[in-house]
Amino acid sequence: MNIGIFTDTYYPQVSGVATSIKVLREQLERQGHNVYLFTTTDPKVKKEVYERNIFRFTSIPFISFTDRRVAIRGLLQAYRISSKLQLDIIHTQTEFSIGLMGKLVAKMLKIPCVHTYHTMYEDYLHYVAKGKVLRPKHVRLMTRSFCQNLSGVIAPSDRVLAKLQEYQVTTPVEVIPTGIDVSKFQQPEYLNYRAKYGLTATTPVILTLSRVAYEKNIDRLITAMVEVKKRVTGAKLMICGDGPARADLEAQAKLLGLKQDVIFTGEIDNDSVAHYYHLANVFVSASVSESQGLTYLEALAAGIPVVAANNPYTNGLLNHPSLGATFETPAQLVSEIVTYLNNPPRIADQAARSEKLAEISAQTFGQKVSEFYKESQAYYLNERQMAKRSSEIG
DSSP, rough: OEEEEEEOOOOOSSSSHHHHHHHHHHHHHHHTEEEEEEEEEOTTTTSSSSSSSOOOOOEEEEETTEEEEEEOOOHHHHHEEEHHHSEEEEEEEEEEEHHHHHHHHHHTTTTOOEEOOOOGGGGGGGGGGGGGGGOOHHHHHHHHHHHHOOSSEEEEEEEHHHHHTTTTSSSSSOOOOOBGGGGOOOOOOHHHHHHHOOOOOOOEEEEEEEEEGGGTTTTHHHHHHHHHHHSSTOHHHHBOOOOTTTHHHHHHHHHTOOTTTTEESSSSSSGGGGHHHHHHHHHEESSSSSEEEEEEEEHHHHHEEEEEEOOOOHHHHHSTTEEEEEEEHHHHHHHHHHHHHGGHHHHHOOHHHHHHHHBHHHHHHHHHHHHHHHHHHHHHHHHHHHHHHHHHHO
C-alpha cells in the first residue's frame, strides 16, 4: 500500500505527535508498505539535506505557538507528487494547513482519507490572543467540520473518543493507542548522564519530560518538592525540555529555595531521551492536557514507575502498583512520589509490566493502524457506491 502521511509537525520538532508519526512510519514500512511524509519546512533542516520520502512545504511559525509551523503554499505540488506516487490512502495528523491539504488531495485523487485526532485543543486556547478570541464552541465546530467526509478517525485514547462524541463527530472513530519502540528504552547507559548533572549513583531523582509550557502544570511539581525534600534526603527534580514557561518556573524554584534541587536541562536530543529515563527513580507528570501521554509509555518501557494526574486514561494505564499511580490532590502527589522513592521493591512485579509493554508496543500499534486502513478503504468504497446509487435514483 502507498500511504501519504500529512502533518504540520515532524522531526526535528520535538512533540508527542512527531514521535507517534515516526513510530507509525517505521512500523508500516516494516510491514512492507511505502510511506511518504508531507510536512512543513523547518529552520533546523537545510534545503540541501536529503530526507527519504519526506516532502516539505514552505511554512511560517504559528501565531504565538512559534515552535510549531503552518504551511502557506504547496497544494498543487502535493497533488502532483501524490498522483505520481499513486497513493492508496492519505492519513492526516493535523486539522490545520497540511491536514487540510491532505483532505483536498485525497478528494482530488478520489482516495480515502483518515485522520488521527491528537490534540485536546480546549487546553491550548490561551495560545491564541490569550484565550480572548477562540472558545470551546469554536473548537467543537472546527473539529466537526474537519472530520466530515473522512473515511475514519483514530482516537489515541478513550478520553479523545469521549471528546469527539461530545463534539458530535459522525465519522467512524476507533481507539488505537500510540505505541512505542520498547527496545529503544531498555538501554541502561545512564551513569554518565547522572555525573553530567552532579548526581551520584544513589541520588533520588524525580523526572518530568515534556514541552515546558504552562498547561503541563510543572509548577505543581516544583511546589511539591518542598515537602518531598523533607521526607526524602537529597531528592532532586529534573525538568527535561524547553518552552515558554521555563523562566517563570526557574523563578519559582529560586523563590522556594530550591535552586539547587530543581535541574533544568533544556531541550534534549531525541537519541538521548532513553538515558534520562534510566537515570531517574520515578517519572512524574501533573499535566491534565494529554490526549495520550507518550512519555508515560516511554518511562514504563525504561522500567521506572509513573505518577500522573488522575483521569480515565492514566487510571487504565497505571492499573498496578508496579507500573505507577495517579493522584488528585497536592498531598497525594507528594505521597506517591515519596512512596516510590523510598520503596523500590514496589515495582518488582515483572508480570504486570510485561503485559503492559505488550499492549503499548510499536508492533501492536502498527498492526492496528494497518487494519484500520483496510476498514477505511472498504468504508470509502461503500460510501461511493451508495452515493452513486442515490444519484442514479435521483
